[in-house]
Amino acid sequence: MLEMMRDPLGAPFFPVVFQALLVVTWVLHIHFVTGAIGSSTFSIYAFWRKDPNLLRLGRITARLTPNMVGLGIVTGIAPLLFVQTIYDPLWYAANTLTGFWSVTFIFIVMGGYSLAYLLFYLKGSKDGRLLWSAVASLVLLSFAGWVMHVLHQVSIRPDQWMSWYAPGGVIDTRGVQFHAYDVPRLLFLLPLQAGLSFAATLMFVSWYLRQRVDADPTFLDWTAGVGRRIGLWVAPLYGVFGLLWAFTEGPEFGLTAFIAVVAIVLGIGLFAFFWLQNKQPVRAGAKALGVWALALVVVAVTREVIRAVSLGRFNYSVANYPYIIDWGSVIMFGVTSVVGVSVVTYLIMVIYQSGLSADGTVSAKAEGFGRVATAMLGAWFGFFVLIGLYSSLFLR
Amino acid sequence: MYPVWEGMFIHSAMYVAIIATFHVLASHLTVAAAWFNLYIERRAVRENREELYEYLKRSALGLMVFAYVFGAMAGVGIWQSTTAANPRGISTLIHNFVLYWGSEWYMFLIDVIGIIAYYYTLGRVGKQTHLRLAWLLALGGSGTLAIIVGILSFKLTPGAWLENGLSLAGFFNPTFWPQVLMRFAFMFVITSGWSLIIATGLPRGFFEREKIIRYAGAIGLIGLVVGVGIWFLWYQPTLPAHARSIMSSRAIVPITYPLIITGVVAAAATLTFSYFRPQLQRRWIALTFMVLLQAAIFGAERVREVIRKPDIISGYISSNQLLFADLPARGVEREEQRLKEIGMLGNLPFLLPADQIDVANISTTDAQRQIAVGHVLVVQECGSCHNVSLQTQIRFADQHLVLRSLADLFVLRQRTTAADIDAYIKGIQGFPYMHEMVGTDAERAAMAAYLEDFIKQTYTNQPAVIGQK
Numbered sequence: 001m002l003e004m005m006r007d008p009l010g011a012p013f014f015p016v017v018f019q020a021l022l023v024v025t026w027v028l029h030i031h032f033v034t035g036a037i038g039s040s041t042f043s044i045y046a047f048w049r050k051d052p053n054l055l056r057l058g059r060i061t062a063r064l065t066p067n068m069v070g071l072g073i074v075t076g077i078a079p080l081l082f083v084q085t086i087y088d089p090l091w092y093a094a095n096t097l098t099g100f101w102s103v104t105f106i107f108i109v110m111g112g113y114s115l116a117y118l119l120f121y122l123k124g125s126k127d128g129r130l131l132w133s134a135v136a137s138l139v140l141l142s143f144a145g146w147v148m149h150v151l152h153q154v155s156i157r158p159d160q161w162m163s164w165y166a167p168g169g170v171i172d173t174r175g176v177q178f179h180a181y182d183v184p185r186l187l188f189l190l191p192l193q194a195g196l197s198f199a200a201t202l203m204f205v206s207w208y209l210r211q212r213v214d215a216d217p218t219f220l221d222w223t224a225g226v227g228r229r230i231g232l233w234v235a236p237l238y239g240v241f242g243l244l245w246a247f248t249e250g251p252e253f254g255l256t257a258f259i260a261v262v263a264i265v266l267g268i269g270l271f272a273f274f275w276l277q278n279k280q281p282v283r284a285g286a287k288a289l290g291v292w293a294l295a296l297v298v299v300a301v302t303r304e305v306i307r308a309v310s311l312g313r314f315n316y317s318v319a320n321y322p323y324i325i326d327w328g329s330v331i332m333f334g335v336t337s338v339v340g341v342s343v344v345t346y347l348i349m350v351i352y353q354s355g356l357s358a359d360g361t362v363s364a365k366a367e368g369f370g371r372v373a374t375a376m377l378g379a380w381f382g383f384f385v386l387i388g389l390y391s392s393l394f395l396r
Numbered sequence: 397m398y399p400v401w402e403g404m405f406i407h408s409a410m411y412v413a414i415i416a417t418f419h420v421l422a423s424h425l426t427v428a429a430a431w432f433n434l435y436i437e438r439r440a441v442r443e444n445r446e447e448l449y450e451y452l453k454r455s456a457l458g459l460m461v462f463a464y465v466f467g468a469m470a471g472v473g474i475w476q477s478t479t480a481a482n483p484r485g486i487s488t489l490i491h492n493f494v495l496y497w498g499s500e501w502y503m504f505l506i507d508v509i510g511i512i513a514y515y516y517t518l519g520r521v522g523k524q525t526h527l528r529l530a531w532l533l534a535l536g537g538s539g540t541l542a543i544i545v546g547i548l549s550f551k552l553t554p555g556a557w558l559e560n561g562l563s564l565a566g567f568f569n570p571t572f573w574p575q576v577l578m579r580f581a582f583m584f585v586i587t588s589g590w591s592l593i594i595a596t597g598l599p600r601g602f603f604e605r606e607k608i609i610r611y612a613g614a615i616g617l618i619g620l621v622v623g624v625g626i627w628f629l630w631y632q633p634t635l636p637a638h639a640r641s642i643m644s645s646r647a648i649v650p651i652t653y654p655l656i657i658t659g660v661v662a663a664a665a666t667l668t669f670s671y672f673r674p675q676l677q678r679r680w681i682a683l684t685f686m687v688l689l690q691a692a693i694f695g696a697e698r699v700r701e702v703i704r705k706p707d708i709i710s711g712y713i714s715s716n717q718l719l720f721a722d723l724p725a726r727g728v729e730r731e732e733q734r735l736k737e738i739g740m741l742g743n744l745p746f747l748l749p750a751d752q753i754d755v756a757n758i759s760t761t762d763a764q765r766q767i768a769v770g771h772v773l774v775v776q777e778c779g780s781c782h783n784v785s786l787q788t789q790i791r792f793a794d795q796h797l798v799l800r801s802l803a804d805l806f807v808l809r810q811r812t813t814a815a816d817i818d819a820y821i822k823g824i825q826g827f828p829y830m831h832e833m834v835g836t837d838a839e840r841a842a843m844a845a846y847l848e849d850f851i852k853q854t855y856t857n858q859p860a861v862i863g864q865k
């Protein structure tokens with residue numbers, strides 16, 4: 001059944017490429033959304049405790065949260081594209097079976113985002129008056145994560161779709177039920193990863209700001225220390241909940257040992273990493289982010305293995321997804337990728353370099369690159385019109 | 397092919413429309429504002445006007461908070477809602493254009509990272525650097541617009557794609573050029589609306605307040621004239637005859653055209669006024685103008701969406717999510733023909749065979765069973781555009797609020813018995829916005845039985861209809 005549900009048009013390029021893009025872009029997505037949840041939680045804690053150092057950091061993280069959510073949303077769009085290209089039967093079945101929540105999700109995320117901004121507007125609300133908005137925002141954002149989780153869990157269980165859709169032969173077209181979930185998996189992927197994403201981000205930002213001449217080294221060293229301590233506390237829990245995930249979801253797919261090994265390696269590995277940074281955690285900032293990115297890739301691949309094994313039971317495999325090589329798509333995406341990556345790199349350079357110096361200097365080299373990148377984006381429109389004219393005139 | 401999500405309280409298609417309206421506002425505004433801010437910033441740099449940066453900072457914050465992220469999120473929202481409402485429609489688009497959407501994604505990234513960079517580096521980095529960011533935002537926003545038009549216009553006029561199956565042919569389809577140019581022209585009307593709101597908020601005598609208002613009037617008028625011109629001289633003539641006939645049918649809710657005309661007239665009046673009497677321009681006028689403009693855009697977007705009925709992709713897949721045309725170039729075979737012969741039930745995933753419907757209920761009579769079977773079919777075949785059950789009716793007192801309810805339509809046409817309804821459905825393709833029903837005679841009879849029952853459910857204790865959204 002799954003195979004016949006695939007779109008008869010097939011994919012416009014090698015399906016495994018979409019799978020790789022799915023994994024990579026999901027890593028970005030999950031880093032930003034969990035980072036947002038981490039920084040939101042931390043801000044609430046800081047405003048509640050009212051310790052001066054904590055408050056100072058809490059105001060910064062309150063401003064970090066909405067930007068992380070914004071980036072989480074944009075980076076979520078890419079995996080959304082790719083998942084429905086190669087896993088369309090699953091994604092569409094899950095989204096219709098859970099239709100009400102799949103649509104309400106939008107309002108939940110918008111609400112969570114807006115409420116996070118309330119705190120930002122008041123520059124971290126000095127006296128903590130707007131704490132309720134931060135709490136409400138955190139609740140909504142976590143709920144959005146829950147919806148995503150349910151969608152995924154429903155999607156990898158084709159054997160149960162029919163019993164959910166038409167129990168006793170009566171169709172249920174409301175889409176209001178949360179048909180499948182695995183709490184340990186969600187705790188592993190959401191709150192615990194939130195702690196680790198946030199820990200790595202804190203260490204990274206402290207390391208980054210420490211390079212400024214007008215930096216406040218005491219505060220930044222302290223901040224990096226906070227990041228490290230969060231990491232130390234959360235990493236073992238991460239391993240434990242990973243194990244619980246292995247024992248709850250693993251047996252269904254015969255993957256208990258596999259998930260358990262991943263959980264143990266990640267738990268111990270991350271704990272060891274944070275533990276080793278006991279001398280000067282601030283110096284390990286860049287490394288912390290790198291190690292964390294690596295861990296997330298492992299998690300992303302693990303999710304993919306579970307999905308592949310589950311679908312393998314029904315002879316569904318990305319490797320045999322029908323495809324054509326559609327040159328128009330390839331040219332459009334190829335050219336836009338070169339332009340897009342250049343412009344985004346330039347934007348990040350501007351943010352990064354201007355934040356490094358007290359007076360916001362951007363290096364001449366970056367400026368030169370920026371001129372080229374901007375010209376490329378301008379030229380992109382020329383390319384777009386040319387390929388458009390060609391198509392309009394010759395592909396009739 | 398997939399489970400049906402009918403919607404909850406309101407119809408699934410209404411969720412799409414509501415989210416889309418909001419998205420159109422936010423997305424057009426970001427592109428429009430990016431160009432306006434670029435204009436202001438260029439003047440600020442050239443003429444060394446420090447005070448303008450104050451305006452830019454405020455504008456950037458508002459845009460960053462609301463327009464960009466909300467625009468992106470509402471864009472995702474259209475996706476989620478169309479996915480839940482009509483997955484195979486979005487699937488066709490995805491499997492043709494995923495890499496075009498991927499290209500648009502780079503433009504989103506430029507927009508969102510760009511506005512963050514723009515806001516946080518304002519006043520910190522050099523002026524030329526910051527001006528470059530303004531350029532990137534304007535170009536990036538325009539890039540998203542250019543790309544999405546290819547995908548949107550494809551739905552109505554897939555053009556040569558129906559023969560050669562090439563994504564480029566579908567993307568740069570017959571209505572692509574007029575639509576993309578028309579959108580850019582109208583974008584300047586929105587830009588001028590936005591700048592009027594901003595400029596009228598400036599204190600009197602502030603840096604060329606009047607001059608900005610005059611410019612806005614002129615630019616907007618040019619955009620309006622060009623846009624309306626393209627509509628009549630290029631876009632409308634390019635539309636398929638079928639689409640034009642639907643334009644003048646009752647498929648378009650009657651309020652739509654007055655809404656559009658009001659918007660155009662209001663735009664012409666406000667912009668002319670701004671040009672000739674900039675000193676008299678007021679903020680409330682600008683705001684009213686924006687609201688009317690938005691209503692007109694909503695109307696126009698609805699028309700664009702409705703005129704391809706009864707298809708999702710014109711000439712390829714219909715609203716009931718069945719492919720009705722072969723596409724040999726991509727090895728696709730139509731599904732509708734076969735299902736007309738062998739019947740729907742049991743022959744598509746998620747469509748139970750008749751003998752498995754309502755099996756848990758052992759005490760049902762044959763008549764009730766037929767109604768249950770009809771229910772499944774009606775939901776499948778009619779549910780994506782019509783209200784077909786109480787689940788998507790909002791009821792209060794003796795009224796109900798619905799989307800094109802089949803109960804109301806049959807009552808209106810005085811066909812309320814199963815036999816009458818059956819005969820009516822048999823010839824339903826007589827309407828330009830309806831396809832022939834897919835299925836066997838027995839299936840049609842079951843559908844009629846359910847619809848008779850549905851009319852009774854709807855009208856048990858409430859005779860009046862509020863209206864069709």
Ligand code: HEM
Pocket residue numbers: 026029033034069072073074075076077078079080081083109141142144145146148149150151152153155185186189190303472
């Ligand atoms: C801000 C709130 C959000 C949170 C907390 C969140 C969290 C999550 C989590 C925890 C998962 C993994 C689920 C699992 O494997 O069990 C996930 C997956 C995913 N999310 Fe999000 N997400 C958010 C917003 C978004 C948005 C706005 C989009 C789309 C633009 C999105 C797109 C995706 C996609 C495509 C997946 C992968 C689904 C799959 O592989 O089957 N998310 N998200």
